[in-house]
Amino acid sequence: MPDPRIAMYSFDDGPALAAALAGRVAGLLREGIAARGAAVLAVSGGSTPVRFFERLARQALAWDKVRVTLVDERWVDEDSERSNARLVKAQLLQGAAAAARFVPLYTGADTPEAGCAEARQRIRALPRPFDAVVLGMGADGHTASFFPGGDRLVEALDPDGRVPVLPMRAAGAGEPRITLALPALLDTRALILHIEGAPKRALLAAALEGRGEAAQYPVRAVLTQRRVPLEVYWCP
Numbered sequence: 001m002p003d004p005r006i007a008m009y010s011f012d013d014g015p016a017l018a019a020a021l022a023g024r025v026a027g028l029l030r031e032g033i034a035a036r037g038a039a040v041l042a043v044s045g046g047s048t049p050v051r052f053f054e055r056l057a058r059q060a061l062a063w064d065k066v067r068v069t070l071v072d073e074r075w076v077d078e079d080s081e082r083s084n085a086r087l088v089k090a091q092l093l094q095g096a097a098a099a100a101r102f103v104p105l106y107t108g109a110d111t112p113e114a115g116c117a118e119a120r121q122r123i124r125a126l127p128r129p130f131d132a133v134v135l136g137m138g139a140d141g142h143t144a145s146f147f148p149g150g151d152r153l154v155e156a157l158d159p160d161g162r163v164p165v166l167p168m169r170a171a172g173a174g175e176p177r178i179t180l181a182l183p184a185l186l187d188t189r190a191l192i193l194h195i196e197g198a199p200k201r202a203l204l205a206a207a208l209e210g211r212g213e214a215a216q217y218p219v220r221a222v223l224t225q226r227r228v229p230l231e232v233y234w235c236p
């Protein structure tokens with residue numbers, strides 16, 4: 001990686017990555033608890049974080065002092081297989097980690113537009129900067145719910161935007177979404193991008209170089225920002 005503000009950590013396989021990432025995030029949460037008495041973690045959903053969540057849940061720390069929220073959510077009930085909240089509860093908030101307080105973005109309102117004000121209040125009520133934000137990346141170059149062609153994408157990526165949470169609709173998104181906006185994601189002591197597989201590694205390289213259609217990938221907003229150093233965790 002030519003950019004000195006991007007640190008690339010590569011692992012042989014998913015279990016090795018999950019162990020290292022869980023150790024890193026647990027360390028950040030412990031630092032936050034030691035310094036401020038509490039810590040806040042914002043995580044992604046999708047399929048990639050499952051192993052990481054399982055390993056993080058097994059870390060010894062004062063989970064009752066941790067708040068966990070999402071960087072984005074699909075606007076579905078928690079009983080849906082597509083719910084990121086469901087994933088966090090099933091894989092991360094288990095055992096001792098069940099003592100953490102979960103702050104969901106989904107409110108049960110009919111639409112993300114209708115639920116957005118409440119979701120904003122929830123995020124505004126959290127202490128910031130976050131201790132850690134863990135992002136994922138989709139095969140279409142989205143991160144959080146910054147989807148190519150998203151109806152609120154320009155607003156969500158505005159580096160000077162003041163609104164921490166926005167609804168998002170896009171053809172490739174599957175369902176209506178709600179997402180933290182870029183300035184909220186970057187308001188963190190540690191920013192981590194967790195990706196797995198050779199295709200995502202190639203996509204990341206293309207996005208970093210701004211090559212071809214990757215020049216338009218929303219994830220570039222995270223890769224090119226200068227507010228907070230980025231740690232990339234990758235395995236084949």
Ligand SMILES: O=C1O[C@H](COP(=O)(O)O)[C@@H](O)[C@H](O)[C@H]1O
Nearest residue numbers: 044045046047048072136137138
């Ligand atoms: O829809 C989403 O997708 C991305 C990437 O998911 P993955 O299944 O490719 O790991 C995820 O980061 C985001 O939180 C989620 O809502």
